[in-house]
Amino acid sequence: MSIIKQFSIPTLNDNPTDFDKLCELGDLVHAANSDVIFTFSDCQFLRPNAIAFLGGMARIVESKGRIVKFDFDTAPDKVLTILRQNGFANQFGHSVFSGPGRSVPYREDRIEPIRQANLKDEIIDYLTNEWLGHGWVHVSPRLRNAIVGVVWEIYDNAFEHANSEIGIYSCGQYFPRLRILQLAVADFGIGIPENVKRYLQEKVKRYLPLKLPSASCLQWAFQEGASTKTQGTRRGLGLNLLKDFVNLNHGTLEIYSQDGYALVKDNKERFHNRNSLLQGTIVNITIRCDESYYCFTDETSVGPLF
Amino acid sequence: MFKLKIAEIAGKNCVTSEGGQKVYDQIIPRLRSNENVNLDFDGVSVFASPFFNFAIGQLLKDYSPNKLNELLSIINLTSNGTSVLKRVIQNSREYYQDPRAKKAFDDTIEKEAEDK
Numbered sequence: 001m002s003i004i005k006q007f008s009i010p011t012l013n014d015n016p017t018d019f020d021k022l023c024e025l026g027d028l029v030h031a032a033n034s035d036v037i038f039t040f041s042d043c044q045f046l047r048p049n050a051i052a053f054l055g056g057m058a059r060i061v062e063s064k065g066r067i068v069k070f071d072f073d074t075a076p077d078k079v080l081t082i083l084r085q086n087g088f089a090n091q092f093g094h095s096v097f098s099g100p101g102r103s104v105p106y107r108e109d110r111i112e113p114i115r116q117a118n119l120k121d122e123i124i125d126y127l128t129n130e131w132l133g134h135g136w137v138h139v140s141p142r143l144r145n146a147i148v149g150v151v152w153e154i155y156d157n158a159f160e161h162a163n164s165e166i167g168i169y170s171c172g173q174y175f176p177r178l179r180i181l182q183l184a185v186a187d188f189g190i191g192i193p194e195n196v197k198r199y200l201q202e203k204v205k206r207y208l209p210l211k212l213p214s215a216s217c218l219q220w221a222f223q224e225g226a227s228t229k230t231q232g233t234r235r236g237l238g239l240n241l242l243k244d245f246v247n248l249n250h251g252t253l254e255i256y257s258q259d260g261y262a263l264v265k266d267n268k269e270r271f272h273n274r275n276s277l278l279q280g281t282i283v284n285i286t287i288r289c290d291e292s293y294y295c296f297t298d299e300t301s302v303g304p305l306f
Numbered sequence: 307m308f309k310l311k312i313a314e315i316a317g318k319n320c321v322t323s324e325g326g327q328k329v330y331d332q333i334i335p336r337l338r339s340n341e342n343v344n345l346d347f348d349g350v351s352v353f354a355s356p357f358f359n360f361a362i363g364q365l366l367k368d369y370s371p372n373k374l375n376e377l378l379s380i381i382n383l384t385s386n387g388t389s390v391l392k393r394v395i396q397n398s399r400e401y402y403q404d405p406r407a408k409k410a411f412d413d414t415i416e417k418e419a420e421d422k
Contacts, residue, residue: 233364234359234401241354241393305380306395
């Protein structure tokens with residue numbers, strides 16, 4: 001007879017302490033070598049980062065041949081409404097999908113070569129229609145395309161660098177009273193600090209960069225032109241483009257990767273080492289919905305391009 | 307002049323390095339033959355840096371800015387596309403064309419590792 005272990009999902013917002021709770025829950029679930037059932041009795045609220053993370057964690061457990069169930073009957077109405085609206089409940093066996101409401105659908109993406117060509121278009125459509133297309137942010141189609149292109153950089157980083165076999169998990173939410181729109185993208189791959197350390201170790205063979213703190217690794221990754229990929233051509237603009245957009249929009253960009261934390265807010269970048277260890281990376285972007293915060297500079301191709 | 311419709315090669319979303327590489331592979335033989343190349347972005351709506359890194363930034367490895375200004379022309383690129391492309395060109399040019407910038411960048415990496 002197989003053992004089923006029960007885990008209670010706490011209320012999970014998106015403060016650093018909430019990420020500690022997520023990591024702790026992840027550790028407990030990974031350590032439990034058994035089938036798993038999650039309950040929601042202690043959960044009053046779930047932000048998109050938590051939902052994306054929970055979905056990925058469940059798939060990791062399933063990939064080990066174990067059964068995962070979410071007991072949606074234990075969820076308070078407010079939590080169940082969100083999980084029904086964003087499709088998470090439906091993905092994990094609940095029969096009711098109630099439509100988007102103020103939620104941006106939960107989605108799972110795996111890199112399968114046969115789907116790769118379509119995958120980018122699917123994600124661009126998701127960002128265009130499901131994230132920005134509900135009229136929560138009033139922007140012109142031209143500006144919407146510009147924002148989508150910048151936010152795509154999060155996915156590109158995850159697909160290119162994370163090597164997350166289990167996939168990439170996204171979820172979002174519109175908060176009308178706060179006038180903010182969030183998107184969380186979680187992967188369960190190698191992590192930015194580990195990628196940077198491996199790159200530096202290869203680059204500077206005589207040193208031991210593995211001792212670099214994760215905060216320093218994240219800071220390094222935020223330098224313009226910094227990339228751990230050296231094949232082909234010069235890269236490393238994605239995080240800078242994201243940062244510039246978030247600063248223009250007075251939004252927030254947070255990256256939790258292993259035990260490193262990066263925060264871009266109020267035109268400042270902060271990098272911290274944390275005590276809890278996340279197996280992978282969660283990127284959380286929060287944008288303001290007021291049109292006055294959107295002022296991309298128009299560029300023309302007058303004059304020599306190079 | 308060799309005219310290339312980007313949407314036919316990379317689609318309406320020019321965001322991936324794979325799409326950029328396809329474009330580069332079309333451009334590079336023409337440039338090697340000293341032929342003028344015209345890139346037409348009509349029908350492309352979304353742009354991201356990985357695409358331009360591979361399609362165009364990569365050209366600066368082998369060609370000077372002056373030579374590329376002479377041989378390569380671009381039409382129907384949206385203002386946002388132009389903005390991303392200019393950023394990519396600046397980033398690539400500093401790295402490939404200015405050895406001091408490359409050295410400074412590599413030094414930063416080494417110093418970061420050495421300090422710990």
